[in-house]
Amino acid sequence: VTPLPRLLDTLRCHAALPFERAESLPPELYHRADVYELEQERIFRREWMAVARAADLAQPGDWQAFDLAGEPVLLVCGADGRLRVLSRVCRHRGLDLGHGQPAQRGNARSFQCPYHLWTYRLDGTLLGAPEMERSRAFSRERCALPEFALEVWQGFVFVSLDREAAPLAPRLREVEPALGGIDLSGWASGGVLGWGRADVNWKVAMENACECYHHLGTHGTTLQPLWPAQEVVLDASPDDWVASRLRVSAEAATGVDAGHRVHPTFFPAAPGLTPQQRSETLILGVFPMFFVVIAPDHAFWFRWLPTGPESHELDIHLLVPAATREEPGFAERAAALLELARGVQAEDCATNVAVQRCLHARAAAPGPLSHHERPLWQLQRWLAERLAPVGA
Ligand SMILES: [Fe+2]
DSSP states (O other), X not given: OOOHHHHHHHHHHHHHSOGGGOBOOOGGGGTOHHHHHHHIIIIITTSOEEEEEGGGGOSTTEEEEEEETTEEEEEEEOTTSOEEEEEOBOTTTOOBTTTTOOOSEEEOSOEEOTTTOOEEOTTSOEEEOTTOXXXXXXXXXXXXXXXXXXXXXXXXXXXXXXXXXXXXXXXXXXXXXXXXXXXXGGOEEEEEEEEXXXXXXXXXXXXXXXXXXXXXXXXXXXXXXXXXXXXXEEOOOOTTEEEEEEEOOTTTOOOEETTEEOOOOSSOOOTTOOTTGGGEEEEEEEXXXXXXEEOSSOEEEEEEEEEETTEEEEEEEEEEOGGGGGSTTHHHHHHHHHHHHHHHHHHHHHHHHHHHHHTTSTTOOXXXXXXXXXXXXXXXXXXHHHHSOTTO
């Protein structure tokens, strides 16, 4: 076993290679508990994670519960209509407010700890605590649930456990030109594919998602005929985000408009797209784990949460322009589209699970990256900056 400081030196060396000489990372970075613990501390307890769609928490009292980097949290829409992300740990003796409750979402007027029935308002302030009037240590004001940082961008709710986190909005403003005017803020849910747990390190999943080279193999009969790997174009981008344009193949195109192939659609295309946008599916990844696939008529958002060195949870959300939900036959077509997504995800997941297993092999070692895999090199540089900064 390589000592952690030496492994991090190797990461720094990989990240310092020019892209033409880039290689995949040492396999140990993908399964060791000490590496994951460092990632929790430097990445998942600090960075912004997309956890929900604001539209799914639009009514006062709407809530969702989940754990982020081991921290039990509650996303809730307040009586004032404001979204907050609160700790789920009772300020009395620390029980999870959701203890014994299998539901992970719902609508509530308040939250009650099942241990001693302390009750909190939707904004996290304490509403009441029985039998506490004789305690001189008790004050209602001091017993509010801690609140973490939250921002909404394009309708996605991002949270950070680091109250000192640099604001997310300026960083994402730099991503917006890649969207070319597409604004997902008003897009509605077209359904969710609950994938659940995958026994795969988060980086294996993100690397797979951010390159299309594997359309050749993993998706040889599904995506490759639609979006040939050879025709995918990567935008120039700094190290913290990546954008790929998947041009529809000549065979799958439904026509040509102003010299651009026309991408097939399930629903009417979003209004206002240029002929070029109408010809491609855009993949956007923002590190560590924001990932969305935007076709001319719909989008898939991958809601990922790492849960351990070799596991994560995944839900795939179908998003559509709001008017699309009123289309005749929408429910059936959306269900069919989610089934297609399930098939493609099954291909990716089978590959990722097998890669994860082989990363433990004695013979596993870094290999050279193709020019299609620039996003992996960018992720290496982003990781090195956080896990192995120069001079640390
Ligand atoms: Fe894939």
